Amino acid sequence: MTKRIRAKHKIDRRLGENIWGRPKSPLNRRESRPGQHGERRVQKLSDYGQQLKAKQKLKGYYANLNERQFHRIYVEASRLKGSTSEHVIGLLERRLDAIVYRAKFVPTVFAARQFVSHGHVTVNGRRVTVPSYRCKVGDVVEVKEKSRQLPLVLEAIKSAERDVPDYVEADHNRMAAKFLRVPALSDVPYPVHMEPNLVVEFYSR
Known part of the structure; x- marks a missing residue:
């Protein structure tokens, strides 16, 4: 990892x-690159x-x-x-950490990787701790019962920063998400x- x-x-x-x-x-706040020479014009x-x-x-x-x-x-x-x-x-996008992030169970992709590796997630009822686990169409990803009240999860669900894409069906009451289809580039909400x-x-x- x-x-x-x-x-x-x-x-x-x-x-x-x-x-x-x-x-x-x-x-x-600052559009320049890091470092003492960051202000220089980029070739x-x-x-x-x-x-x-x-x-x-x-x-x-x-x-x-x-x-x-x-x-x-x-x-x-x-x-x-x-x-x-x-x-x-x-x-x-079929990676488990990507689906956890898309479903808005966590606020960032880095948090998604850690969330999965710490055992907070199941796939089709089975605990999976590998962020790179490749999900199939129809797989159901759920947050474990004990993890649903974590501040990280509650913050992500309430955030208006981004929406759940249409190839993931997320139910935040059940804390479950279903992977509906493999997306094309145009379907993925890259900023x-x-x-x-x-x-x-x-x-x-």
């Missing part, structure tokens, strides 16, 4: 985008630079996955019929423009 110990929003400043769309992002990126940034942005969005995990997702997506970039998004096609180009060089 990847652990993000340092300040998470440094990812925002390094990439120059508020990738989670959170009001706490330092980009809302135009090469094709490779654009591809690398697209990869870092998508990888960072999902709680900063490590390179091995992310590359494995690309390899699997490339073996499926159809658009590889669409399959990359579909595989990422910023994601370019999985550039990620595919990066890995297929």
Whole structure:
């Protein structure tokens, strides 16, 4: 499991985008990159630079996955019929921590990873502690009874910061969510423009 110990929003400043769309992002106050030379004008990126940034942005969005995990997702997506970039998004959104986040059981993707690994979630009635667990269409994800009154959960449910997408059916009274279908890129409510096609180009060089 990847652990993000340092300040998470440094990812925002390094990439120059508020990738989670959170009001706490330092980009809302200061748009420059971190470091003493952050105020300097950013040079135009090469094709490779654009591809690398697209990869870092998508990888960072999902709680900063490590390179091995992310590359494995690309390899699997490339073996499926159809658009590889669409399959990359579909595989990422099938992760258990992503579904917990989409269902608004927790406020952030980082909290979703920790929430799952600490055993607060079941899938189809079975306890699962692996954030990368891949859910299938029709799977029901529930918050365990003892975990439903956690301040983290109550805060997330009441938050108006984001909505539950239509490919996840969430019932906050039962604290359960059903994964209805594998989404396309256009279905996923990213706060910023994601370019999985550039990620595919990066890995297929």
